[in-house]
Amino acid sequence: MKLFKKIPNPREIRQKLGLNQQEFWGKVGVTQSGGSRYESGREMPKAVRELVRLVHIDRIDLTKIKRDDLIIAAMLKAQHPDLYKNLKKSAKLK
Secondary structure, three states: OOOOOOOOOHHHHHHHHOOOHHHHHHOOOOOHHHHHHHHOOOOOOHHHHHHHHHHHHOOOOHHHOOHHHHHHHHHHHHHOHHHHHHHHHHHHHO
16 A cells, blocks of 8 residues: 555444454544544544554554564664565565
């Protein structure tokens, strides 16, 4: 999915995951009432859309990501692009 792409129906994503509004929106730092407004058609800010994509579509557990991990990944990509590419391919196969 493209970065910051519009999410046409967050309610559908939430329902497919079997989560209530509080569970779904709480994982991205949005109140239940705020999430309800987004589900009713209010436009989501880019940051909220990206968090929904990361947490609920890409299934990334944000509590496990550390700043150092991101720095190391960037360094690996810059200094050893072939290794980075191979590791990325391997991760997609799992």
